[in-house]
Amino acid sequence: MTVTPPSTAQENATEDWLHLDSQICFSLHAASRAFNGVYRVILKDLGLTYPQYLVMLVLWEQGTLPVKKLGEHLRLDSGTLSPLLKRLETAGLVRRERSARDERSVEVRLTEEGVALRDRALEVPRRIVTATGFDLAEIGALRERLDQLTAALDAAAAQELPGNR
Amino acid sequence: MTVTPPSTAQENATEDWLHLDSQICFSLHAASRAFNGVYRVILKDLGLTYPQYLVMLVLWEQGTLPVKKLGEHLRLDSGTLSPLLKRLETAGLVRRERSARDERSVEVRLTEEGVALRDRALEVPRRIVTATGFDLAEIGALRERLDQLTAALDAAAAQELPGNR
DNA sequence: CACAATTCAATTGGGCACAACTAAATGGCG
DNA sequence: CGCCATTTAGTTGTGCCCAATTGAATTGTG
Structure with a gap:
């Protein structure tokens, strides 16, 4: 295997931790991607990716929001949200408009199409919960x-x- | 808020599920990225990203492996692994060599540097476990x-x- | 042996995450 | 008022994830 110095009890403990660590980080990484995969399959009908679905969930629940607030809800910054929102706009689901009150801010508003998509999204959670077992x-x-x-x-x-x- | 038809008991149940779903998917997404963030900070000293660290863990434990086997351990395909391994090779941590037995296969082997990095990685798990609380x-x-x-x-x-x- | 199906790695393209930076607008302070 | 720090989006660059495709090597079958 790999080169290791002769072990003391202390060193063995460190090795054990390395094992456990590898298991928890593998597990979380794998679970996250597995979830992503199931969402990908289920959301394909709606034409949404998983992160786009998360954005839509927030908008359905909160209504029109500036990019900043959206980012706080999702813990995402403009580097991620700007291009994502541009794609949602191209898809006709949202509109982006500079706030009149504060020209720095951009308000994200659902279009009628965006609002309408919610009805088709209602079945998603049931299918996800079922998938988890x-x-x-x-x-x-x-x-x-x-x-x-x-x-x-x-x-x-x-x-x-x-x-x- | 958003336009919804008048609710029946059945529809309310569906709405509740939507809520719960949003919570579990937010939670997992957030946990995954939080983990990623902590690994990013801790692994910076080693010059590794989180997925690169996972690859190194497998190699430290299993020794030389073809790309295929590596992918099975990590549930990743060549589309992800090929460029990642190229970066590890550029960093001098691994070598890739066509198998003599089967010219389709590429064996990934740790360099001495790659083996040596393990010693510095031994403290990572302890710090991660501590970080989780x-x-x-x-x-x-x-x-x-x-x-x-x-x-x-x-x-x-x-x-x-x-x-x- | 010849040919078709399969296997394996690599590449391409689309999308997400994040760090670092830019640019414009705002707000506070001397 | 004028200047500077802060706030807010957007852009750029790097890396990861996956689907789909390509190309080479191998295997199976007639």
């Missing part, structure tokens, strides 16, 4: 767990970056 | 959950695609 309680518990994880990771990243150690 | 048992449980989810989602995607319904 989990019941609602299990999904809720997992969601809670993931949110905890995200909060902890965000906090850690914030700490790691400035001090870099 | 979870203990080992919790991480194990979550990993198991995510693997269940991935298996179910893969099965569902396989079913959805052929019949497309």
Whole structure:
């Protein structure tokens, strides 16, 4: 295999951690992509990608929003949203208009077509939940767990970056 | 808000599902990117991205492998792996050589530098586990959950695609 | 042996994520 | 008022993910 120095108990513990780490990061990476894959299949009928669907969910729920607010809901910046929104506009689902009050801001508004798409999207969640094979309680518990994880990771990243150690 | 027909009990249930769905997909998407962010910070010292780190983990554990096998371990295809491996080769961490036995196959082998990098990578898992704020048992449980989810989602995607319904 | 089907890696093209930068508008402060 | 820091979108560049295609090598079958 690979070259390793003769092991002490301490070093073995480190190796074990490496194993466990590899499992959790593989698992999360794989789960994320598996989810993405199922959404891809189900959303193909609607002509949406997964991230585009997330944007539409926010707009269906919140109505017209500036790009900034949209980014806060989704934790995405303009580098991701600008081209994505341009594609949604080309598809005729949203319009983008400079705010009159603040010329820096761009309001994203659903078109009639965009609003209408919601009806066809209503069946998506049922199909997704079915695909997971989990019941609602299990999904809720997992969601809670993931949110905890995200909060902890965000906090850690914030700490790691400035001090870099 | 958005235009919706007057609600029946059935329709309200559908709306509730839409909500729940939005929560689970947001959560997973966010967790995946949060993890990515922490790895990005921690791996910067090693000059690796998160997917490159996953590739190195497999090579450290399995030794020399053809691209095909690497892809099976990581569930990635050549479209993703070919350019990624080219970058690892440019970085001097791996070599790619056509197999003598089967000229179609390309063997990916760690260089001495690639092997040596493992020592510096040993501290990564500890820092990641710390960043999650979870203990080992919790991480194990979550990993198991995510693997269940991935298996179910893969099965569902396989079913959805052929019949497309 | 010859030919068709399969396997494997690479490439192309579309889309997402993020860092770094630009440019315009706004707001605060001397 | 005039200037500067901040805010907001957009652009550019790098890397990843996947679908579809290409091309070479191999395998199976008549």
